[in-house]
Structure formats: structure tokens, C-alpha cells
Amino acid sequence: xxxxxxxxxxxxxxxxxxxxxxxxxxxxxxxxxxxxxxxSSKDGDLRDRPATEAIFEKFKPTHVIHLAAKVGGLFANxxxxxxxxxxxxxxxxxxxxxxxxxxxxxxxxxxxTCIFPDKTxxxxxxxxxxxxxxxxxxxxxxxxxxxIDTMNRAYAEEYGCNFTSIIPTNIYGPxxxxxxxNGHVIPGLIHKCYNSKKEGKPFYIWGxxxxxxxxxxxxxxxxxxxxxxxxxxxxxxxxxxxxxxAEVSIKDVALAVAKAMKFEGEIIFxxxxxxxxxxxxxxxxxxxGFRPDYKFTTIEDGVQKAVDWFNENYETARx
Numbered sequence: 094x095x096x097x098x099x100x101x102x103x104x105x106x107x108x109x110x111x112x113x114x115x116x117x118x119x120x121x122x123x124x125x126x127x128x129x130x131x132x133s134s135k136d137g138d139l140r141d142r143p144a145t146e147a148i149f150e151k152f153k154p155t156h157v158i159h160l161a162a163k164v165g166g167l168f169a170n171x172x173x174x175x176x177x178x179x180x181x182x183x184x185x186x187x188x189x190x191x192x193x194x195x196x197x198x199x200x201x202x203x204x205x206t207c208i209f210p211d212k213t214x215x216x217x218x219x220x221x222x223x224x225x226x227x228x229x230x231x232x233x234x235x236x237x238x239x240x241i242d243t244m245n246r247a248y249a250e251e252y253g254c255n256f257t258s259i260i261p262t263n264i265y266g267p268x269x270x271x272x273x274x275n276g277h278v279i280p281g282l283i284h285k286c287y288n289s290k291k292e293g294k295p296f297y298i299w300g301x302x303x304x305x306x307x308x309x310x311x312x313x314x315x316x317x318x319x320x321x322x323x324x325x326x327x328x329x330x331x332x333x334x335x336x337x338x339a340e341v342s343i344k345d346v347a348l349a350v351a352k353a354m355k356f357e358g359e360i361i362f363x364x365x366x367x368x369x370x371x372x373x374x375x376x377x378x379x380x381x382g383f384r385p386d387y388k389f390t391t392i393e394d395g396v397q398k399a400v401d402w403f404n405e406n407y408e409t410a411r412x
Contacts, residue, residue, distance in 0.1 A: 100127045100198075102322065103152050105139060105188065106160030107131025111203070111261075113268035114311035115158065115318060122319070130154065132161070140180055145187040149195050156322055159188050159202040162238075166275045167230060174233030181237035189244055193252055200256040201322050204242065204330060206263075206375055208235035216337060216376035219260065219330045245328040259321055262334040262375050265395065266311025267402035271412040279308060279396065282347055283403050284412055286354045295359040296351060299366035302344030307335050307375060310395035317380070317387070325383065334377040335389045349393050353400035 106112050112131055119129050130152045137144035139161050163180040170177055185202070192200045209217050210225030222242055227235035241258050248254035265279035273281050273288075282298065289296040317333045325331055344362065351360055380387075390398075403410055 100155045102156040103130045103154035104158045108133040110269045114315035118315040139184045149191045156199045170231040178233035178237045202241045202258045204260045208238045216374040218376040249328040258330040260332045262307040282350045286350050290356045295361050298347045298362050300368040301364040302362045305340045305372040310390040334375045349396040353397040
């Protein structure tokens with residue numbers, strides 16, 4: 094992006110975990126020619142074409158980071174496959190088509206590792222996205238998201254649009270959803286450990302703690318997302334993930350949470366509960382080709398920051 098031109102970067106879904114992280118990052122690392130706009134649902138319904146047109150007319154973005162989506166847990170995905178498919182396809186179509194019509198210079202959309210083929214080999218990389226059907230439980234959501242990749246290439250071929258997508262691994266950090274029932278692993282463990290400490294009870298973790306996962310701290314993801322917007326110009330998706338050797342077990346994460354929370358009670362792994370998939374390793378060699386020296390936040394440091402944020406914002410945190 095040239096320094097002379099004024100850029101207006103519009104972030105859809107700007108009030109969520111990643112949107113808030115991008116906001117925190119650009120407050121410290123903004124460029125003088127960049128104006129950032131963070132949308133929330135209050136700005137308009139992206140499922141509605143006229144409402145989306147009004148947003149583009151109001152803010153006149155030159156660049157768009159598209160985070161907004163209809164998301165939900167396992168049971169919501171299983172019960173509402175039609176809605177997860179239709180609403181996401183409509184949102185994505187409105188955003189992509191208006192980016193084309195208004196000649197937006199760059200669109201960066203978010204995919205997810207859960208949309209990869211259910212039966213695959215590991216580590217997974219960007220080329221394997223369409224190599225088989227996704228897990229049946231979330232196929233409505235998964236196919237809607239996969240179409241972003243298909244359409245990024247189609248818009249590039251037919252209209253010369255600079256559209257791309259990011260595949261993040263498991264994200265955690267400030268402004269997460271810390272719900273024990275519906276949150277992801279780390280925020281759920283943080284809230285559970287907080288309750289155990291407050292009530293003087295054991296810290297129970299569902300499962301044996303042996304599954305391995307790659308976790309990316311939200312501020313790292315934010316920094317790399319802004320880098321993708323500014324520097325990565327290909328319709329092919331790019332995986333933003335820590336290295337394979339930074340994969341950690343759920344047990345290590347739980348112990349890191351307990352340490353960060355200064356929890357000194359008993360920690361119990363309930364192996365009568367299912368573990369889920371043992372590993373879902375993602376390959377970040379494409380990212381490392383561009384950013385060989387990028388230093389990711391360690392799981393210990395990231396968990397400490399997330400715990401500190403939760404403790405400081407307990408009353409207002411999503412939970």
C-alpha cells in the first residue's frame with residue numbers, strides 16, 4: 094500500500110475476539126495514511142443487501158477484513174445446518190460483491206480449520222481444503238466457508254479482484270467468549286479455574302488432557318492479519334498458526350491456566366469424558382516462507398495475559 098494514498102480499512106465482526114485484537118494492535122501500530130473502522134451488528138445486518146450497501150456507502154472502505162459470520166457450537170451447527178449455510182453464504186456474497194462493485198483494493202476473509210476434510214492426513218495445509226467432505230456435524234457452515242476460497246479465485250480470474258483468505262488455528266486472548274458451556278478450550282478452562290479458586294473446589298478438566306492443539310494468541314493473529322492485508326497478495330489461502338513444535342497438550346494448557354490463576358487446589362482430569370480428536374496439526378510452512386523470523390507469544394505468556402484480562406474484566410466479559 095503506497096504511503097501517499099489514504100486507506101480506509103473496514104473490519105466486519107469488529108467487536109469479537111479477533112476484531113478487538115486487531116483494534117488493540119492497530120492502536121499501537123497504525124500508519125498515518127490508514128483509517129480503521131470496526132463494525133458491530135449495531136452498524137447494520139450484513140445478511141441484508143440494502144443494509145450492507147448503506148455501510149459501504151457510509152464508510153467507503155478501500156480495504157476490508159471480513160470476520161463477521163454466523164457461528165455456534167457443535168449442537169447449534171448440527172440443529173441448524175440450513176441457517177448456518179444460508180446466512181453465511183448471504184453475508185459473504187454481500188461483502189464480496191460490494192467489494193467488487195465499489196472497487197475495494199483488498200478483501201481478506203477468515204476461514205477455519207474445522208472446514209477441512211473430516212478424513213485427512215496431518216499436518217493439513219492450504220492445498221487440502223477441498224480434498225473431501227467436512228465433518229457431517231458442521232457441513233452447512235463448512236461448505237459456506239469453503240466457498241469463500243472458491244470465489245476468491247473466481248473473482249480474481251474474472252474481475253482481477255485482490256481477494257484472499259486466512260486459515261487460523263485455535264485462537265484465544267482478551268475479549269474471548271469465556272462461557273464454560275459454549276466457549277472454546279482456553280477461555281472455558283480460564284472461567285472454570287476462576288470458579289474453582291473462588292469456591293475452594295477442585296479444578297475439573299473434561300477428558301484425559303492428552304489431545305494436542307496449536308493455539309495462537311489473538312494479538313499475534315491480529316499482527317499477522319494486518320500483514321496479510323498489507324503484504325500478502327494471492328487468492329490462495331494462508332494458514333496463520335504457530336509451528337508444529339509449539340503444539341501443546343490440553344493438560345499443559347490446563348496447568349498453565351492454573352499457574353496463571355495462582356490456583357493451588359487439586360486438579361482432576363476426568364477421563365470418563367470424551368477427549369475428541371487427538372491432534373489436528375496445521376502446517377505453517379507457507380507463512381514461514383514469508384515470515385521466517387516471526388516470534389509467536391508462548392502459550393505460558395499468552396495464557397497469563399488472557400487470565401489477567403479475564404480477572405480485570407470479569408463483570409463485563411462474555412461468559
